[in-house]
Amino acid sequence: MSKKIKPIAIHLPQFHPVPENDDWWGKGFTEWTNVVKTTPKFKGHYQPHLPADLGFYDLRLEEARLAQEALAKAYGIYGFCYYHYWFNGKRMLYEPLDRKLKNVREDLPFMMCWANEDWTRIWEGSENKVLLKQQYSEEDDLKHIEHLLKYFGDDRYIKVQKKPIFVIYRPELFPDITKTLKLWRKVAKENGYPGLYLGYSKKSDIDYLPYGFDFAFEFQPSFSILPKPQKVGFLKRFAQKFGVSSPVKSKVYTYEAYSNLQKKQPFLENIYPGITPMWDNSARKENAFILNNATPKIYGKWLNYIKTNYPWNTVPENFIFINAWNEWAEGNHLEPCKKWGLEYLETTQNVLEA
Numbered sequence: 001m002s003k004k005i006k007p008i009a010i011h012l013p014q015f016h017p018v019p020e021n022d023d024w025w026g027k028g029f030t031e032w033t034n035v036v037k038t039t040p041k042f043k044g045h046y047q048p049h050l051p052a053d054l055g056f057y058d059l060r061l062e063e064a065r066l067a068q069e070a071l072a073k074a075y076g077i078y079g080f081c082y083y084h085y086w087f088n089g090k091r092m093l094y095e096p097l098d099r100k101l102k103n104v105r106e107d108l109p110f111m112m113c114w115a116n117e118d119w120t121r122i123w124e125g126s127e128n129k130v131l132l133k134q135q136y137s138e139e140d141d142l143k144h145i146e147h148l149l150k151y152f153g154d155d156r157y158i159k160v161q162k163k164p165i166f167v168i169y170r171p172e173l174f175p176d177i178t179k180t181l182k183l184w185r186k187v188a189k190e191n192g193y194p195g196l197y198l199g200y201s202k203k204s205d206i207d208y209l210p211y212g213f214d215f216a217f218e219f220q221p222s223f224s225i226l227p228k229p230q231k232v233g234f235l236k237r238f239a240q241k242f243g244v245s246s247p248v249k250s251k252v253y254t255y256e257a258y259s260n261l262q263k264k265q266p267f268l269e270n271i272y273p274g275i276t277p278m279w280d281n282s283a284r285k286e287n288a289f290i291l292n293n294a295t296p297k298i299y300g301k302w303l304n305y306i307k308t309n310y311p312w313n314t315v316p317e318n319f320i321f322i323n324a325w326n327e328w329a330e331g332n333h334l335e336p337c338k339k340w341g342l343e344y345l346e347t348t349q350n351v352l353e354a
Helices: 019-025 031-036 062-076 095-101 138-152 177-189 235-240 255-263 296-309 345-353
Strands: 006-011 079-088 090-092 112-115 117-123 126-132 165-169 197-202 215-218 252-254 290-291 319-322
Touching: 006 112, 019 112, 019 126, 019 138, 079 095, 095 112, 112 296, 138 165, 138 177, 165 177, 177 197, 215 319, 252 255, 255 290, 255 296, 296 319
Parallel strands: 006 079, 006 319, 079 112, 112 165, 165 197, 197 215, 252 290
Antiparallel strands: 079 090, 117 126
């Protein structure tokens, strides 16, 4: 390869209280609230995931954000991709990134991904109870891109060929995504940019590149290509045999089987590779999706496969998207935990810089 691989770690800014979450979930609610109350669901189940080196941080604090960036830089993470929450002009969880913009000491490169879903009570199994709804319109598209310009103009914002990168989490929810992308590019050019480098997170076989996107990245886990479920003990087998309610309601797969299956999938043009170090969202959902028995060693083998086999000469940048930096309630994090310490970060650096 002629260029160094640039790992982009997806960053969740949920770790600080906001008035809306106080109202919906109780005073002082943050992502840590779900994390600490989790218990193992079956023998050998790794829960709870508890932070080690960085502790239970509050992302309103400069010290916490600087510690995250220092750790990321020490292990070769090129930048963060922050989830961005916008509901017709109402923003959520914006404090960490807005405070970064005002602080020159926080110099890690960054980009943004619009988590354009309705805000629901999905954490208690009530996805149909909408708290904040997404409503799309040309007026809102214009208002939104004008707001985003202040981030795009920051020297730390990641650009490709001088074009700011912006990612859509779920393009299928737009009534006319092509129209939206055209408007955004028009406004970007009117403000001195050669354009925008627009992408989406790919979680299914549906191709949205023809709708006007420049790229996508493989969102891992994709949930669409799965191995056989893992058997998780006598109680679940007993329940299946006698037709009674199972104490294990989650879908459980082994991380190794899942990663081996992903290696068999072809790399597609203009689709950046993605990887997840672990995944277990039982802290959020009773009917969880679990990649069990994940280890840094197996993760390293998957990462090395991508490094060695991805056609890097087909894309303008050597990005790999790691999901995630700090999705603690999804058991999905590069940040050190009590079980693995720095091993996932060390593995990432050792593989990509070898």
